[in-house]
Amino acid sequence: MPPRICMRSLLDGLNASLTTTSRLPIRTFSSTSPISAAARKKRKHATLDRYAAAQLERNRLANRTRQAELRAEDALAAGDPVHGRPTPFVESFDAAIDLPDLSPDADSPPAPPAARLKHFFDPDEIEQTLSKAQHLAHPINTAPAHPGDTSPFAELLENHTLQHQTATEAIARITSLTQANNEDLLRVNxxxxxxxxxxxxxxxxxxxxxxxASPGPNLSPAAGRRDPAPVPRAGPDTGSSEVQIAILTAKIRAVANALETRGTTDKVTKRDLRLLVHRRQKLLQYLRRKERGGPRWVNVIEKLGLTEATWKGEISL
Incomplete structure (x- = not known):
């Protein structure tokens, strides 16, 4: 016969096993991920009252508005990346008129600048040609002239003078830059x-x-040394950075004025303007790095009215 099991011993064993199990650490498992910082912040804001939430939104809007104002002020201080700031020399590009020398070193008053003409004409050459033409077309006097003479020669002389004046005015209008096209203006500029x-x-x-100052092993520091004297040039300088920057500024102004009259639909002209602006930006960065804020850099910046927006940062048109 099977042994008889006491109910009391079974209950005591069960209680002992439960007591041992309860002493072990219980580890909980969760299928959900931990709460993110954004969700925790959102839950925190949800617990605020309506007044605090409205005040927080008002402060956020004021901060964004102030940031937009600061960006606008920085852009205004940097200037226009295309036109820069207006100067007398840049504004003279529209009419291709030379400005008088207003340097303080000049003792005498500035002389009027020499006029520039179309088609590579020289004013002195035109004046000599007109004088020679007037002399060749002068009528020949076959009779002695008397005061109050009303002979046919007097009429011929008066007509000749009027014709010469008319021809002089016609030549002046033809060669003047006031009626020149963009190509002639750009060439003169x-x-x-x-x-x-x-x-x-x-x-x-x-x-x-x-x-x-870069002293060698046997040389003393040469403080205040200067560049060596320039080598005499065989002709006018056309390839230095200053000249190329000025020429690009003249081209940019001409293209920008044409783009303003044609509108934004002219994609080719807009692309040409973007290329010219970026090319000038590279030359300006090179000249600034080379001259280190020297007199040549200052001269170019002041005369052409170039601002930080023309060479600093990214230019998007």
Missing amino acids: IQRCIDVFGRHSTDSTLPRKALA
């Missing part, structure tokens, strides 16, 4: 840029930049 910013002209007026 390029020549003006070469004459103003070329080193064949500025070497005698602008001081040479200071070199960094």
